[in-house]
Amino acid sequence: MSVIRRPDEKGLEKVDADPDPIAERGTLGLSEEARQEAQRRYPVVAPLAAQELVSAADARAAAALLGVSSRSIYALVARFRASGGLMSALAPGKPSGGRGRSRMPARVDDIVTAAIYDTYLTRQKRRIVRLVEEVQLRCKKVGLVAPSAKTIRRRLETIRAEEVARRRDGPRSKSARRLTSAAGHGPISMAPLDIVQIDHTPVDLILVDEITRLPVGRPWLTVAIDVYSRCIVGFLVSFEAPSATSVGLCLAHSGVEKRAYLDGLGLDAEWPIAGVPRLLHLDNAAEFHGEALALGCQQHGIGLEYRPKGQPHFGGVIERLIGTLMGLIHDLPGTTFSNPAERGTYDSDAAAVLTLSELEHWLALAISGRYHHEVHEGIMEPPLARWKRGIAEHGDPRPVANSREYLVDFLPVVRRTIQRDGFTLDHITYYSDVLRPWIANRDRCRSFLIRRDPRDLSQIFVLEPDGRSYVTVPCRRLERPGISLFEHRQAVRTLKAGGRALVDEEVIFRTIEQQRGLVKASAKKSRAARRQLARQTPAAEPPVDRVAVMPTIENERADDQASGSPPFPMERW
Structure with a gap:
């Protein structure tokens, strides 16, 4: 180790660093002693480097653990980040230089790091010229040759932009929030499915109709990601705007094993991500505050946590994923890109070739065959490897x-x-023989909890009074075609607009048949009509069988008791 001259001038203590030079170099040139020292430093420095901002308290605690100064901790963090997370960057020794590495002597590099944090990264917002002067002064005091201004500027470039904004402008400043809205760090996940984040986005792609192959517009994507591994747990692509239904279908896709789903798409790929998450992290959109989500999570022991207001980086993992997926989609014909400026003169409608089902197929392949196997910058390994x-x-x-x-x-x-006659929902009556015991004792029964899939109103799912299972109750008129809630509401609006005060089931279904005929006839003329036609077919479904829970009612009793749960208003679907 070279001898470092330590004059007794006042003020030198604040820039004094670890007496052992902290170097960044390859493992081939490390001695066994240096390698062991790097291994000792790694578990202390790596978590700090993952933070956007290393607090003084954290630096002091780390310094106490390693037996160095706080300034040395900042220098170690800076070197570790600049190296891309290499353990060898934490080894003591003379820096070897090279692309992306510091060629300054370790002692000089420590002085530069200390001056950056003391002089430049402060709320006083001193200019770079003042930083250069401070480095020159400190180097002169200890008898070292100061680096050039260009070298100091390059050293500044290794510091994250969000950290610069937070320290110079404040953690809640617009500049800091703009830089950390997607790149910020949220709560730490300790194991697979410990935390799952879910969000929606319109897809940057124009799709075409399955039959006419004419443009129908952009679909919506709902996607869930495991924070621990960054694996995609499940997704849903649909023309329907985000709703409680899309959240539920995405969760259903997330929970089950994907082998049958991939086989159905003809994909020979691996997607082993499945299970019940411990905690869901969500934003504050209305569909994430619905009764269905709360009850489903309560039923399966899933915790709910919403993004704190004023902290957009809380959902950074899912937002970065959406950006990654849209980046892949921008290579597809018919992309709208991120904005009109980026799109330029590209005709998205004319270039569109994919249908909704084809996009779902492409996404499943992109996720299982590509995304899960590429090194993720946030965790420095492939998501699937991290999961395993x-x-x-x-x-x-x-x-x-x-x-x-x-x-x-x-x-x-x-x-x-x-x-x-059973249950009536939105002018449609549902009946099955399984309801007879409850109808006979309807005076004792209070309200029943009912669920239905808005994509198909041909059946509902009724929770038994004992709360143990659901029974499937079909539409009373079994010959009725399957319709969506979207079609149903449109028919009711049409009838009421025509002055019909009383709306009944027969008229609704007749109106829907007429509307379907009109839509098909005009599909080649209007994108809106084609989009409406696409909504008549079921949205992309999760890899589970059509629900048909019909438990056998043993020992039918005339005294079935109600659950006693208080009634609550209908949830918006």
Whole structure:
């Protein structure tokens, strides 16, 4: 180790650093002693480097653990970040230089780092010229040759832009928030499915109709990601705007094993991500505050946590994922790109070739065959490798016991009393013989909890009074075609606009048949009509069977008791 001259001038203590030079170099040139020292420093420095801002308290605590000064901790963090997370960057020794590495002597590099944090990264916002002067002064005091202004500027470039903004402008400044809205760090996940984030986005792609192959517009993507491994847990692509239904279907897709789903798409790929998450992290959109989501999570022991207001980086993991997926989609024909300026003169409608089902197929392949196998910058390893390592260390997540029931538990809810002819929802009556015991004792029964899939109103799922299972109750008129809630509401609006005060089931279905005919006839003329036609077919479904829970009613009793749960208003779907 070279001898460092330490004059006794006042003020030198604040820039004094670890007497052992802190170098960044390859492992081939490290001695066994240096390698062991790097291994000792790694578990202390790596977590600090992952933070956007290293507080003085954290630096002091780390310094105490390693037996160095706080300034040396900042220097170690800076070197570790600049190296891309290499353990060898933490080894003592003379720096070897090279692309992306510091060629300054270690002692000089420490002085530059200390001056940056003391002089430049402060709320006084001193100019770079003042920083250069401070470095020159400190180097002169200890008898070292100061680096050039160009070298100091390059050293500044290794510091994250968000850290510069936070220290110079304040953590809540617009500049800091702009830089950290997607790149910020949220709560730490300790194991697979410990934390799952869910969000929606319009897809930057124009799709075409399955039959006419004419443009129908942009779909919506709902996607869930495991924060620990960055694996995509599940997704849903649909023309329907975000709703409680899309959240529920995405969760259903997330919970179940994907082998059958991939086989159905003809994909020979691996997607082992499945299970019940411990905690869901969500933003504050209305569809994330619905009764269905709250009840489903309560049923399956899933915690709910919402993004704190004023902290957009809380959902940074899912937002970065959406950016990654949209970046891949920008290579597809028919992309709209991120904005009109980026799109330029590109004709997205004319270039569009993919249908909704084809996009779903492409996304499944992109996720299982590409995204999960590429090194993720946030965790420095492929998501699938991180998932498997987490499973080996922590065990499998809690599995979904019954995929069909899991789906039903996240469908939108409503409460209704039972009548002689069954249940009536939105002018449609549902009846089955399984309801007879409850109809006979309807005076004792209060309201029933009912769920339905808004994509198909041909059946509803009624929770038994004992709360143990659902029964499937079909539409009373079995010959009725399957219709969506979108079509149903449109028909009701049409009838009311025509002055019909009383709306009944027969008229609704007749109106829907007429509307379908008009839409098909005009599909080649109007994008809106084609989009409406696309909504008549079921949205992309999760890899679970169509729910048909019809338990056998043993020992039918005339004294079935109601659950006693208080009624609540219908949830918006």
